[in-house]
Amino acid sequence: MYKRISAIVIKEFHHISRDWQTLIIVLIMPVIMMFLYGYALTMDLRDVPVIIVDPSPSTESQKLSSSINATELFAVTGSIRSADNPVELFKRYHAKAIIRLSPDFAADLRNGGSGAPVQVLIDGSDPNIGTILKNTMEPLLMDIVMNILDMQPPIVINVQSHILYNPQQKSALYFVPGLMAVILLMISAILTSLALTREKELGTLEQLLVSPLVPGEIIIGKLIPYMFLSALDGALILIVGKMAFGIEVAGDMISLATTSFVYIFTSLAMGLLISTIAATQQQAMMMVLPATMLPTIILSGFIFPLTSLPVFLQVISSVIPATYYLKIIRGIVLKGVGISVLWQPAVILLAMGLFLVTVSIKKFKVKI
Amino acid sequence: MKPIPLMIWKEFKHIRSDSFTIKLMVFPVILQVLIMGYALTNEVKNTTIAVMDLSKTPQSRSLIESISHNYLFNYRKEAGSFQEIRSRLDQGDIRMAMIIPQDFTTKLLHRNGADIQVLVDGQDANSSGVASGYINAIISRWQTAFLKKEMEKKGMTLQTLIPLQVDPLILFNPLLKSTWFMVPALVVLLITIVTSLLSGLSIVKEKEAGTLEQLMVTPLKPVHVIFGKTIPYFLVGFIELCFFLLFAILWFKIPFRGNLLTFFLFGVIYMLSSLGIGILTSTIAKTPQQVLLLIWFILMCFILLSGFFIPVENMPLWVQKVTIVNPVRWFMFAVREIFLKGSGIGFLWKEAIYMTITGIIVFGASILFFHRRAG
Numbered sequence: 001m002y003k004r005i006s007a008i009v010i011k012e013f014h015h016i017s018r019d020w021q022t023l024i025i026v027l028i029m030p031v032i033m034m035f036l037y038g039y040a041l042t043m044d045l046r047d048v049p050v051i052i053v054d055p056s057p058s059t060e061s062q063k064l065s066s067s068i069n070a071t072e073l074f075a076v077t078g079s080i081r082s083a084d085n086p087v088e089l090f091k092r093y094h095a096k097a098i099i100r101l102s103p104d105f106a107a108d109l110r111n112g113g114s115g116a117p118v119q120v121l122i123d124g125s126d127p128n129i130g131t132i133l134k135n136t137m138e139p140l141l142m143d144i145v146m147n148i149l150d151m152q153p154p155i156v157i158n159v160q161s162h163i164l165y166n167p168q169q170k171s172a173l174y175f176v177p178g179l180m181a182v183i184l185l186m187i188s189a190i191l192t193s194l195a196l197t198r199e200k201e202l203g204t205l206e207q208l209l210v211s212p213l214v215p216g217e218i219i220i221g222k223l224i225p226y227m228f229l230s231a232l233d234g235a236l237i238l239i240v241g242k243m244a245f246g247i248e249v250a251g252d253m254i255s256l257a258t259t260s261f262v263y264i265f266t267s268l269a270m271g272l273l274i275s276t277i278a279a280t281q282q283q284a285m286m287m288v289l290p291a292t293m294l295p296t297i298i299l300s301g302f303i304f305p306l307t308s309l310p311v312f313l314q315v316i317s318s319v320i321p322a323t324y325y326l327k328i329i330r331g332i333v334l335k336g337v338g339i340s341v342l343w344q345p346a347v348i349l350l351a352m353g354l355f356l357v358t359v360s361i362k363k364f365k366v367k368i
Numbered sequence: 369m370k371p372i373p374l375m376i377w378k379e380f381k382h383i384r385s386d387s388f389t390i391k392l393m394v395f396p397v398i399l400q401v402l403i404m405g406y407a408l409t410n411e412v413k414n415t416t417i418a419v420m421d422l423s424k425t426p427q428s429r430s431l432i433e434s435i436s437h438n439y440l441f442n443y444r445k446e447a448g449s450f451q452e453i454r455s456r457l458d459q460g461d462i463r464m465a466m467i468i469p470q471d472f473t474t475k476l477l478h479r480n481g482a483d484i485q486v487l488v489d490g491q492d493a494n495s496s497g498v499a500s501g502y503i504n505a506i507i508s509r510w511q512t513a514f515l516k517k518e519m520e521k522k523g524m525t526l527q528t529l530i531p532l533q534v535d536p537l538i539l540f541n542p543l544l545k546s547t548w549f550m551v552p553a554l555v556v557l558l559i560t561i562v563t564s565l566l567s568g569l570s571i572v573k574e575k576e577a578g579t580l581e582q583l584m585v586t587p588l589k590p591v592h593v594i595f596g597k598t599i600p601y602f603l604v605g606f607i608e609l610c611f612f613l614l615f616a617i618l619w620f621k622i623p624f625r626g627n628l629l630t631f632f633l634f635g636v637i638y639m640l641s642s643l644g645i646g647i648l649t650s651t652i653a654k655t656p657q658q659v660l661l662l663i664w665f666i667l668m669c670f671i672l673l674s675g676f677f678i679p680v681e682n683m684p685l686w687v688q689k690v691t692i693v694n695p696v697r698w699f700m701f702a703v704r705e706i707f708l709k710g711s712g713i714g715f716l717w718k719e720a721i722y723m724t725i726t727g728i729i730v731f732g733a734s735i736l737f738f739h740r741r742a743g
Binding site: 019021022025026029032033036037039040041042044045046047048086087090091092109115116117118119120121122123124125126127128129130131132134135136137138139141142145155156157158159160161162163164165166167169170171173174182186190191194198201280281282285286287288289290291293294298299303304305307308309310312313316327330331334335337341 | 386396397400403404406407408411412413414415416442457458459460476477479480481482483484485486487488489490491492493494495496497498500501502503504505507508510511514515532533534535536537538539540541542543544545546548549557561565569573576654655656657658659660661662663664665667668669672673677678679681682683684687704705708709711715
C-alpha cells in the first residue's frame with residue numbers, strides 16, 4: 001500500500017514541478033500578500049479630517065482649533081466662517097466631523113451658566129469611525145477647554161488600563177497570524193480542488209481507476225504533495241512575519257507546527273471534496289472561490305469580532321475551519337499559550353478533516 | 369452576421385449548455401448576499417468582561433451594575449483573584465477585566481481620586497480600543513452622576529463646573545448601523561467576484577479544450593474575440609447589479625439617497641475594469657488553475673485595500689498611492705457616497721475618471737497580449 005501511495009505522490013510531484021509557473025505563483029504570492037497587508041491592514045485612526053465652523057474667530061477658538069489639530073487622531077483641514085449647508089461640506093471635503101462654534105463662543109466660555117454651546121456633526125456612514133468620534137469628541141473638547149480656561153477637572157476615578165498580549169497595539173501583530181489562516185486555507189483548497197477535476201477533464205482519471213489503486217490510495221497520494229507545499233508556504237509566512245514585522249512566536253514551535261499541519265490537512269480535504277463533486281475545472285473554481293474566500297475572511301473572526309455576529313451566523317462560523325485555527329494561532333503566537341489550552345479547537349479541526357476525507361472517498365467510490 | 373454578435377451568441381450557447389455553472393452563478397450569490405449582509409459588522413458588541421471587586425461597597429456595586437446592565441458588554445461571573453483573571457484572559461473566556469481596589473470608596477472624594485485597573489486583551493487593536501472607549505465612557509458617566517449627587521448634598525449644581533455644552537449629531541447614518549455601510553460595499557464585492565471570475569474563465573477554457581486555435585484560424589480579430597467574450601458576462605453582471613441593488617433596498621432597507629442613473633453609470637464603468645481584469649488574467653494564464661490563483665490574489669489585494677472595512681486613509685502613504693490603480697476602491701467609495709449621502713457625479717467625477725483609465729488600460733493590455741499569442 002505504501003508503495004502504491006508513494007507512486008501517486010511521485011506522479012503528483014512531477015505534475016507540480018512541470019507546471020513551474022503555478023509553483024512560482026504559489027510560493028511568491030503569500031510573501032507579497034504578507035508585505036502588503038502587514039503594512040496596510042491597520043485599524044489605527046490617524047488624522048481624521050475635521051472642519052471647524054467659527055463665525056467669530058477669537059484667541060480661544062484659535063487655541064481650540066490648534067489643540068484639536070495637535071492630537072494624533074484629528075487633523076483640522078479647514079476653518080470657515082459660516083456653513084449654511086453642512087451636508088454639502090461633508091460631500092465636498094470628505095470631512096468626517098464638523099465642529100460648529102457659536103458666534104459668542106469666547107464670551108459664553110467665560111460666562112459659565114449653561115456653558116458655551118458647541119455642535120459636533122459626525123459623518124456616521126462608517127459606524128466604526130462614527131462611534132469612535134462620538135466617544136472621543138466630547139471628552140476631548142472638554143479637556144481642551146478646561147486647559148484653555150486653566151481649570152482643574154474634578155478627579156473622582158483614575159482608570160489605569162493595562163493592555164495584554166499586544167501592548168503596543170500593533171495591528172500587524174494581530175493580522176499577520178490571521179493572514180496565515182486565510183492564505184493556507186485558500187492555497188490548499190485551490191490546489192486540491194483542481195487536482196482531481198483536471199484528471200477528469202483530461203480523461204486520465206479513468207487510467208488511474210483501471211490501475212490496481214484503490215480510491216483511498218489515490219486520494220491520500222494526491223493530498224501528500226500539496227500538504228508539503230502548503231507547509232512550505234506556512235514556514236515562508238512565519239519567516240517573513242519575523243523579518244519584516246518582528247513578530248516573535250510567543251508560544252512553542254512544536255504546538256504551532258502540529259496544529260498547522262492539522263489545519264492544512266482540513267483545508268486540503270475541503271478542496272478534495274469540491275473536486276469530487278465538480279465535473280469540470282470551471283465548476284470547481286466557481287465553487288472553491290466563493291466557498292472559501294468570503295467565509296474565511298468574514299465569518300471566521302479574521303477581521304470582524306465573532307462576538308458581534310448574530311447568533312445564527314455564530315453557528316455558521318463554528319463549521320468554518322479557519323475559526324478554530326485563528327483561535328489556535330493567535331493563542332500560540334500572541335498569548336504564548338500551548339496545546340494544553342488549545343487542544344479543543346485542534347481536535348475539532350482534525351475531526352472536520354477526517355470527516356471531509358471520508359466523504360470524499362465515499363463519493364469517489366460511488367462515481368466508479 | 370457580424371463577428372462580435374456572432375461571438376456573443378456563441379458564448380451564450382456555452383453558458384446555456386452548462387446548467388451547473390448557471391446555478392453556481394445564481395444560488396451561492398444569493399446565499400452570500402443574505403449571510404454577509406448580516407455578518408459584515410464592524411461594531412464591537414458583547415465584549416466579555418469580568419470584575420474583581422475588593423471594595424464591596426454600595427458605590428462599587430453601583431459602578432459594576434452600570435457595566436453589567438450595558439448591552440455592549442457581556443458580563444461574566446465575578447473573579448476572585450488575579451490568577452483567575454489572568455487564566456480566564458488566557459483561555460479567551462473574557463476579553464476585559466476590571467479590578468476595583470479595597471480603598472475605592474474612601475478615595476473617591478480624595479483629591480487624587482480612586483484608582484481602577486482595567487485589563488484589556490489587546491490582540492485586536494481596533495476592538496480593544498473601541499471597548500476601552502466604551503468602558504471609559506461608562507465610568508465617566510457614573511462619575512458625573514456621583515459628582516452631581518455629592519454637589520447637591522453641598523447645595524451646589526454641577527453646571528458651574530462645566531464651561532461647555534457639547535451637542536453631538538450624527539448624519540447620514542444616525543443610528544450608526546453597520547448594514548448601512550456594509551451592504552453597499554457587499555454589492556461591490558459580489559459584482560467584482562462574479563464578473564472577474566466568469567470572464568477570467570472564458571478564454572482559458574478554450575485554451576485547455578484546444579478550441580482557441582480553431583478560433584484563431586477564423587477571420588476573427590483579437591478585438592472581436594475579446595469583446596465577444598466579455599459582452600455576455602457584462603450583461604450577466606448588469607442583471608446581478610440590478611438584483612443586488614433591489615436586495616439592498618428592499619431586503620436590507622438601506623436608504624438609497626442618490627440618483628439611479630449615477631449608480632448605473634458607475635456600475636457600467638466599473639465592470640469595464642472588473643471584466644477586463646478577468647480577461648487579462650485569462651489571456652496571460654495557461655491553465656484554469658493559474659487563472660484561479662491569480663484572480664484570487666488580485667481580488668484579495670483589491671478587496672482588502674479598497675477601504676471595504678479598513679479605511680484607506682489609515683494606511684501608510686505609499687500603500688495609499690498604490691491603491692490609485694485599484695478600481696474596487698473607487699467604486700466602493702462611489703457606491704457608498706451615492707447610497708448614503710446621495711452624492712452626484714459633480715462630487716464623484718474624479719473616481720469615475722480613475723476607474724475609466726484603469727478599465728481602458730486593462731482591456732487594451734488584454735487585446736495586446738492576445739495579439740501576441742495569436743501572432
